[in-house]
Every structure is written in structure tokens, then in C-alpha cells.
Amino acid sequence: MPLLDIKNLTLEIDTGTQVIKALDKINLTVNSGEIRALVGESGSGKSLIVQAISGATPPNWSITADRMSWNGNNLLSMSEQKRRQILRKDIGVVFQHAIASLDPSVTLGEQLEESLPDQLIEGSWFWQRAQSRRKVVINTVHKVGIKDHEQYLRAYPHQIPTDIGQKLMLAMALISQPKMLIADDPTRGMETTTKVQVLKLLSRLNQTRSLGILFVSHDLLAIASMSHSMTVLYCGQTVESGKMKHIRKRPLHPYTKALMDSAPSFSKDLPPKSQLPTLAGTIPTLQHLPIGCRLGPRCPRAQRACVNVPAVRKIHDHSYSCHFPLHRDKV
Amino acid sequence: MTKVLNVSGLTFRHSSKKRWLKKPEVFALGPIDMQVTKGETIAIIGQNRSGKSLLAKMLAGAVEPDEGHIQLQEERYWSVKHRVARKKADITGIRMIFQHNSESINPGITVGQILDEPLRLNSSMAEEERKALIGDTLVKVGLLREHIYFYRHMLSDGQQQRVSLAKAILPDPKVLIADEPFAALDPTIRSQTVNLILQLQKEMGLAFIFISHNLGIVRHIADRVIVMDKGQIIESGKTETIFRWPQHEMTKKLVMSYQSLIPQQTMREPD
Amino acid sequence: MSRFSLYDDEAHPSPWQHTWRAFKSSHIALVGLAVLLLFVFFAFFAPLVAPYNPTYQNTEALLIPPSWAPNGSIAHLFGTDALGRDLFSRIMYGCRVTFGTSLLVVIIAMLVGVTIGTIAGMLSGVRSSVVNHLLDALMAIPTLLIAIIIVGILGSGLVNSMWAITLALIPQFVHHTRSFVRGEMKKDYIQSSTLDGASNLQLFYYSILPNMIEMLVVQGTLALSIAVIDISALGFLNLGAQAPLPELGAILATGLDAGYLAPWNIAIPGVSIFLMVLSITIVGDGLRSALRKRVNR
Numbered sequence: 001m002p003l004l005d006i007k008n009l010t011l012e013i014d015t016g017t018q019v020i021k022a023l024d025k026i027n028l029t030v031n032s033g034e035i036r037a038l039v040g041e042s043g044s045g046k047s048l049i050v051q052a053i054s055g056a057t058p059p060n061w062s063i064t065a066d067r068m069s070w071n072g073n074n075l076l077s078m079s080e081q082k083r084r085q086i087l088r089k090d091i092g093v094v095f096q097h098a099i100a101s102l103d104p105s106v107t108l109g110e111q112l113e114e115s116l117p118d119q120l121i122e123g124s125w126f127w128q129r130a131q132s133r134r135k136v137v138i139n140t141v142h143k144v145g146i147k148d149h150e151q152y153l154r155a156y157p158h159q160i161p162t163d164i165g166q167k168l169m170l171a172m173a174l175i176s177q178p179k180m181l182i183a184d185d186p187t188r189g190m191e192t193t194t195k196v197q198v199l200k201l202l203s204r205l206n207q208t209r210s211l212g213i214l215f216v217s218h219d220l221l222a223i224a225s226m227s228h229s230m231t232v233l234y235c236g237q238t239v240e241s242g243k244m245k246h247i248r249k250r251p252l253h254p255y256t257k258a259l260m261d262s263a264p265s266f267s268k269d270l271p272p273k274s275q276l277p278t279l280a281g282t283i284p285t286l287q288h289l290p291i292g293c294r295l296g297p298r299c300p301r302a303q304r305a306c307v308n309v310p311a312v313r314k315i316h317d318h319s320y321s322c323h324f325p326l327h328r329d330k331v
Numbered sequence: 332m333t334k335v336l337n338v339s340g341l342t343f344r345h346s347s348k349k350r351w352l353k354k355p356e357v358f359a360l361g362p363i364d365m366q367v368t369k370g371e372t373i374a375i376i377g378q379n380r381s382g383k384s385l386l387a388k389m390l391a392g393a394v395e396p397d398e399g400h401i402q403l404q405e406e407r408y409w410s411v412k413h414r415v416a417r418k419k420a421d422i423t424g425i426r427m428i429f430q431h432n433s434e435s436i437n438p439g440i441t442v443g444q445i446l447d448e449p450l451r452l453n454s455s456m457a458e459e460e461r462k463a464l465i466g467d468t469l470v471k472v473g474l475l476r477e478h479i480y481f482y483r484h485m486l487s488d489g490q491q492q493r494v495s496l497a498k499a500i501l502p503d504p505k506v507l508i509a510d511e512p513f514a515a516l517d518p519t520i521r522s523q524t525v526n527l528i529l530q531l532q533k534e535m536g537l538a539f540i541f542i543s544h545n546l547g548i549v550r551h552i553a554d555r556v557i558v559m560d561k562g563q564i565i566e567s568g569k570t571e572t573i574f575r576w577p578q579h580e581m582t583k584k585l586v587m588s589y590q591s592l593i594p595q596q597t598m599r600e601p602d
Numbered sequence: 603m604s605r606f607s608l609y610d611d612e613a614h615p616s617p618w619q620h621t622w623r624a625f626k627s628s629h630i631a632l633v634g635l636a637v638l639l640l641f642v643f644f645a646f647f648a649p650l651v652a653p654y655n656p657t658y659q660n661t662e663a664l665l666i667p668p669s670w671a672p673n674g675s676i677a678h679l680f681g682t683d684a685l686g687r688d689l690f691s692r693i694m695y696g697c698r699v700t701f702g703t704s705l706l707v708v709i710i711a712m713l714v715g716v717t718i719g720t721i722a723g724m725l726s727g728v729r730s731s732v733v734n735h736l737l738d739a740l741m742a743i744p745t746l747l748i749a750i751i752i753v754g755i756l757g758s759g760l761v762n763s764m765w766a767i768t769l770a771l772i773p774q775f776v777h778h779t780r781s782f783v784r785g786e787m788k789k790d791y792i793q794s795s796t797l798d799g800a801s802n803l804q805l806f807y808y809s810i811l812p813n814m815i816e817m818l819v820v821q822g823t824l825a826l827s828i829a830v831i832d833i834s835a836l837g838f839l840n841l842g843a844q845a846p847l848p849e850l851g852a853i854l855a856t857g858l859d860a861g862y863l864a865p866w867n868i869a870i871p872g873v874s875i876f877l878m879v880l881s882i883t884i885v886g887d888g889l890r891s892a893l894r895k896r897v898n899r
Contacts, residue, residue, distance in 0.1 A: 191378055221547060263547050272551060453799055
């Protein structure tokens with residue numbers, strides 16, 4: 001049974017003047033022990049999905065889905081409390097620019113200790129609890145690969161380098177021993193060496209603890225090196241989804257191909273200083289979403305049929321929604 | 332193979348004037364030597380705090396070096412030893428664009444006014460001439476002439492980056508310096524911007540020096556790569572040479588971590 | 603289904619129009635603006651509109667109640683005071699004096715304060731910090747107190763009280779301008795303008811001022827409400843406008859004498875001052891939220 005199962009999630013935002021379909025029939029599954037990449041540029045709705053899962057939605061949003069369940073329990077029909085509990089215990093979240101999401105006036109050790117849920121602490125007297133808190137924190141910090149815990153636990157957020165900061169955010173997310181981790185672009189803006197460290201850490205955690213990871217990003221190099229499967233999002237629509245190696249070998253949707261082309265490292269025989277193959281145009285804003293397949297205005301293969309939203313088709317485990325996918329010539 | 336930029340002995344030491352109540356900065360950069368030929372693309376890579384941004388700012392004139400000189404084509408552009416002060420805003424020489432963020436373009440004025448500024452301050456062109464040049468430049472970077480009436484908040488990220496680019500190439504400079512120009516952009520917009528810069532290089536013979544962490548883009552568009560660490564150039568050479576046969580420890584580290592991300596090596600099955 | 607629009611063209615409003623639209627959306631702010639505009643009208647056109655001369659004493663019409671009371675007459679809309687002067691005309695002229703002088707005071711304080719603040723913000727170094735912190739310390743003292751002290755030195759009278767309040771209002775303009783300019787100078791686009799060769803003055807006029815106008819308008823309305831209160835207070839304490847000059851605070855003070863017999867002589871000037879300050883505050887508040895909405899788009 002998949003950990004997170006979302007089928008046909010639609011999110012409508014009522015702005016007073018119009019109703020915008022920010023997310024249009026999104027499908028997403030994360031299995032236990034699987035690293036799924038959620039790929040999309042700005043405006044694709046990646047952060048909206050994270051918000052919809054967490055339930056912290058403003059009143060003018062309306063969420064409908066055929067299925068949106070966590071471990072079998074329907075998230076939509078759950079009470080506020082139960083949902084918050086799940087978020088606290090079972091799902092950990094890591095954001096971009098770790099250091100900015102930490103309290104700048106409190107040392108890191110204190111913040112980590114604060115985020116411990118009570119169940120994991122043993123001892124009945126308060127000094128026992130304080131000791132056990134400290135022990136759990138040190139353990140988790142070691143697990144994320146920081147050996148010199150004394151120095152860093154005593155430091156303040158502005159004094160630590162970025163990679164340590166990101167690892168500490170991971171530690172905070174992992175402290176409640178979640179089953180799944182949502183990583184919202186954790187390697188954004190990082191230099192390569194730091195990025196590799198964080199990614200190695202994530203895959204190690206995934207292997208040793210069978211931790212499911214939902215890796216939201218548009219950094220294709222990072223994703224391609226460690227994800228098992230990928231879901232590609234464009235303007236709130238799922239365009240392709242499947243195993244990483246299948247998609248890399250043979251992308252079926254023109255948008256996926258454009259994304260792959262944007263990283264020159266993926267194409268082996270590109271002459272240096274040549275023009276990169278790109279899609280014309282820009283990403284449409286929420287107010288001006290095209291009807292039907294939202295890539296329509298930009299897609300080089302678009303024809304009349306593209307004014308209707310294409311149905312989801314599957315080839316083995318690889319699903320795509322396009323009227324004129326790449327493995328078939330334009331009719 | 333005309334040499335368009337010749338830098339020698341460029342140095343920056345900690346703030347020489349110890350101002351009362353101000354801590355002196357302790358970063359030391361240099362001495363830096365480099366040559367750039369016309370139409371060449373040079374990438375500066377290195378870890379954080381290695382001095383890349385400082386070098387870019389010194390080349391562009393935003394920070395005063397303590398020693399050394401910069402020679403642009405034939406003339407002495409800037410020199411401490413010979414007391415040649417930089418011609419106040421010689422804008423046809425070296426221009427710079429910054430990383431895209433919320434502070435790279437003035438939000439309170441229109442695109443037309445933003446682009447008019449370097450011309451208004453430095454040239455004696457009449458207003459119609461300026462307007463014509465601005466319109467032409469906008470078209471060159473892939474925007475419309477009507478965009479002169481737009482404010483910053485009406486443009487997307489990629490378009491804002493294009494406006495910065497237009498402002499930089501407006502006076503037809505010889506060298507363009509960019510500090511992480513592609514970092515904050517989405518992949519498809521990044522490809523468009525890269526293509527635009529390549530095209531402009533071909534059209535204008537522009538030399539392009541840029542700083543980046545994205546080694547994939549570096550490998551694709553750079554002719555030469557300069558690797559910096561702790562304020563020194565530790566290695567420099569042709570792109571392929573650096574990527575295939577890195578010599579210095581730090582270069583090896585950078586190239587190895589980049590290689591480890593390329594998917595050939597690391598494909599695993601979920602358990 | 604979104605509304606069908608024939609033209610794909612959309613109007614792209616300038617930052618000003620955006621602010622106005624956000625301001626319009628609050629009904630309270632619009633009501634405040636309407637009342638404020640009424641006062642501005644009085645400030646400029648009182649001599650043309652007032653029914654009587656405010657200093658004309660009609661000895662036959664002493665202490666007539668306002669027109670809505672049973673003994674009142676429509677000839678004197680708000681009644682008369684102990685010397686037979688028509689209250690309505692006095693109020694109109696009073697608004698003219700109070701509001702007019704407050705406006706003048708705020709404009710002068712803004713010009714001086716912005717100049718000092720800009721220079722302080724653009725220069726760096728210890729000297730500017732010292733000056734600024736001195737002025738900041740002045741901000742801790744209530745403006746009315748500073749004004750009273752200055753009036754004590756210069757002597758009473760409307761002009762002296764105007765100078766006093768101007769001086770008391772300058773520090774806050776200096777403070778806000780300085781911190782704004784300082785923040786702007788660090789931004790990338792200012793640095794690139796400097797590289798293009800802009801002098802400090804050109805930087806200020808072309809690059810910083812367009813962004814600063816909004817902040818100035820907000821600070822200006824704040825200062826205006828303080829100025830109105832202080833001028834009326836000084837008038838009430840007989841340190842500012844001297845009789846027979848109609849000024850709302852002074853009218854209030856003279857009304858106190860016959861307070862029990864003719865409460866309208868106190869209530870109506872008081873309500874006018876209250877409405878004036880309220881409308882200025884509401885408009886200032888509306889502007890502030892409109893600006894915040896525009897920034898947080």
C-alpha cells in the first residue's frame with residue numbers, strides 16, 4: 001500500500017473575480033522506501049500540493065480529489081487534529097534555505113530539543129527527561145553525518161555554514177521518526193559539493209530506514225542522480241509520471257523532453273556553445289491559464305485536439321497525458 | 332584573436348583604512364592575472380567565499396582594488412601604479428549584470444526609464460535617438476518595444492533578467508560580467524537566457540565572464556574556466572582540460588562531485 | 603468559467619493606480635477621504651462660503667442655540683457664542699486656520715526633514731550616525747512638550763507656535779528618510795546606477811524618490827494628525843493663536859466660559875477637531891494598508 005496516494009486532486013482558488021483551477025487532476029503516489037521527485041518550474045503548483053497535504057489552506061481554496069490518503073486513511077475527511085498529528089509524527093518537512101527557517105535567537109541545540117515529541121523521551125523525573133532529550137538529539141545529529149556535535153549545537157543559526165544548516169533541518173525533520181519526508185527544494189542555490197553531501201545523506205536515509213521521500217525541485221541533475229521515480233508537473237497538471245530510468249531514456253511528453261534538454265549534461269553529443277533546444281514563450285500566470293492542455297501555446301507539437309485536456313495513458317508503469325506523445329509521430 | 336581585456340596583479344587586501352569603530356575586513360584577494368580575447372566566454376567557479384564575486388565586482392568597477400592594472404584593448408583602463416583613474420563610468424567597456432533577485436531592478440520606475448539611465452547620464456544623444464536605441468535593444472533581447480511602459484512587477488523572472496541584460500548591453504560594451512545570472516531561473520527560462528547570451532555574443536563579439544555553480548552550463552558554454560579558492564586562482568585552462576584532467580585538489584573535488592551527479596553512474600532500484 | 607473578455611489586452615496599472623485601487627476597496631477609508639476633502643475645501647474656500655464674518659459681533663444674538671434645538675434659528679446654523687459671533691462661520695475659519703497651518707507646518711517639516719535625512723542616509727561614517735542618534739533621541743519627547751518649550755522661548759502667537767511645531771516634527775522625517783535611503787543604497791539596482799555614473803543627487807531624484815513617495819505620504823499623514831492636535835492644543839492653552847483669530851482650539855477655550863449655558867460652544871469645535879484628526883488617521887491607515895497590499899502581491 002502506498003504511503004501517500006493522491007488521485008485526481010483538483011484545487012480551485014476563488015479570487016473574488018474568477019475561480020482559478022490552480023491544480024487540475026493531479027496524480028501522485030509515494031511508496032514506502034521510494035524516492036519520488038516532483039518536478040516543476042515556478043507556477044507549476046508544487047508548493048500548493050505541499051500545502052494541500054498539510055491542510056493549512058485559506059478558506060477561499062476548495063480541494064476535491066478522488067483519493068487523497070495517507071497510509072490508507074483519507075486525508076480529506078480527517079479532523080483537523082488528527083491531520084496535525086499525522087503531520088507532526090509521520091511526515092517530516094524540510095524547506096529551502098534552512099537557516100532562514102530557524103529561530104535566530106535560540107541556539108541550535110535548544111531548537112532541536114524543543115522539537116522532540118514527548119513520546120520519544122524516557123524518564124519520569126525532569127532531569128532524566130532533559131538528559132534523554134539531549135541523548136536523542138545527539139544521536140539524530142550523528143545520523144545526519146555531523147560528527148562535531150558539541151560545537152554546532154551550541155552555535156546560533158547565523159554562525160553555521162549552509163550545508164550543516166541543511167543537515168540540521170533534516171535532523172529536526174527526522175527527529176520524530178517519520179515515515180515520509182517532504183523535501184521542498186532543499187538544495188536550491190547550493191554549490192555542487194554541498195549539494196552532493198545533502199543528496200548522499202538523503203539516499204542513505206532512504207536506504208537504511210526505508211524512508212519515503214518526496215523531493216520537490218526543478219534541479220534535474222540532483223533529481224536524476226538519486227530518485228527512483230518522477231512526476232512532472234506543468235501549470236498544475238501532471239504531464240508525465242514513472243520510473244526515473246524509463247523517463248530519462250525515453251521521455252514521452254514534450255515538456256519532459258524540454259526539461260531534460262535544459263540540462264546540457266544529459267545530452268552527450270551537444271556541440272559546445274551551441275544553442276540549447278528550448279520551448280518558446282513563458283510560463284503562463286495563474287490568471288491566464290490556457291484551456292485544455294496547458295502546454296498548448298508553447299508546445300511545438302500542438303494541434304487542434306490540444307484544447308481538450310488529454311486523458312492519462314499508461315505504458316507499463318509509465319503514465320503520460322499528451323495527445324501527441326513523442327513516441328508517436330504527429331498525426 | 333584580439334585580446335580585449337588584460338588584467339595583471341589585481342589585488343585586494345583588507346580594508347586599508349582602519350576606520351574608527353569599524354572592523355577591518357580580512358579578506359585578501361589576488362594577485363590576479365588573466366587575459367580575455369574577443370568573443371570568449373570565461374567561467375569562474377569555486378566554492379563559496381572563494382572571492383569570485385569580489386573579483387567580478389573589481390573587474391566591473393564596483394570595488395576599488397588596492398593594486399594592479401586592467402587594460403581594455405589598447406588603452407590603460409585602470410591602474411593604481413600609474414594613477415589612471417577609471418574614466419568615470421566608461422560604460423562602453425565593461426558592464427555587469429547581477430543575480431536575479433527582488434533587488435536587481437528598480438520597482439518604482441518603468442523599463443523605459445531604467446534603460447534610459449545609462450544613456451542619459453553618459454551620452455549626449457537626443458531623446459529620439461535614445462528612444463530608438465532602447466527600442467532596438469529591447470527587440471535584441473527578445474522583448475517588445477511596448478515593454479518600455481511596463482513596471483517590474485508586470486514582468487516574469489525571465490523577462491526581468493532580459494531587462495537587466497538589455498541595460499547591460501545597451502552601450503555596446505566589449506566585456507559583459509555576470510554574477511550567477513542563471514541561478515534563480517527555472518530550467519526552461521534558463522535555456523532561453525543561455526541561448527540569448529550565445530546569440531548576442533555572436534552578433535556583438537561580446538566577451539562574457541560569468542560566475543556559476545551550475546557546472547553543466549559551464550561545461551557547455553565556457554571556452555575557458557578559472558577555478559578560485561581563498562582569493563587565489565588555483566587553476567585555469569580550457570574547459571575540457573579542466574573537466575577531464577583536473578590538477579588541483581579543489582578542482583578535483585568540484586569536478587568529482589559534478590560527475591557523481593551525472594546519472595550514468597548512479598542508477599539504483601528501490602528496495 | 604472565467605468571464606469572457608474580448609480583448610486580450612489588459613490594463614497594466616502603474617504602482618500609483620494599484621495603491622489607489624487597494625485604497626478604494628476599503629469603504630471606511632473612502633469615507634475618511636471624503637471628510638478630509640471637506641476640510642481641505644474649507645481651508646481654501648472658507649472666505650467665499652462662510653455666511654458671516656467670524657469676528658463680527660452681533661449683540662442682539664448672544665448665545666443662540668444651534669438650529670436643531672427648539673430655540674435656534676437657521677440663520678445661525680451652529681448658534682452663536684457669548685459675543686454674538688456666528689459659530690458656523692467661526693468653525694469654518696477655524697478649520698481654515700487649524701488645517702491650513704497644519705498643512706503648511708507638515709510641508710515645511712517634510713522638506714527640511716527629507717533633505718537632512720537623505721544627506722545622512724547617503725553619507726556613511728561616524729559623523730552622520732551621531733547626528734542621527736541625537737535627532738532620534740528627540741523623537742522620544744512628545745511633540746507638544748517640545749512645542750511648548752519652544753513657544754516659551756519665542757513667545758506665544760500663531761506664527762511662533764507654527765515654528766515650534768515644525769521643529770518638533772522634523773526629527774521623525776529625518777529618521778524615516780534616513781533609514782529608507784540607507785536601505786535603498788545597499789540594493790543592487792542602486793549600485794548598478796552608481797556604476798553607470800549617477801551622482802548622489804541624480805540617484806536620489808531618479809532612483810530613490812519614486813520608491814520613497816509612498817513612505818512620505820504615509821509619514822506625512824501621520825505628521826498632519828499630530829500637527830492638528832498640537833496646534834489646537836496650543837490654541838486652547840492660549841499659547842498659539844490669540845483671540846480674536848478663529849482657531850479651533852482657541853474657539854474651544856473661549857467656549858469654556860459659558861460652558862454650562864451654551865454647551866454647543868464646546869461640543870461643536872471639539873467634534874470638529876475630533877473629525878479632523880479622525881479623518882486624517884483613517885486616510886493614513888488606509889494608505890498604509892493599501893501600500894502593504896501592493897508590496898505583498
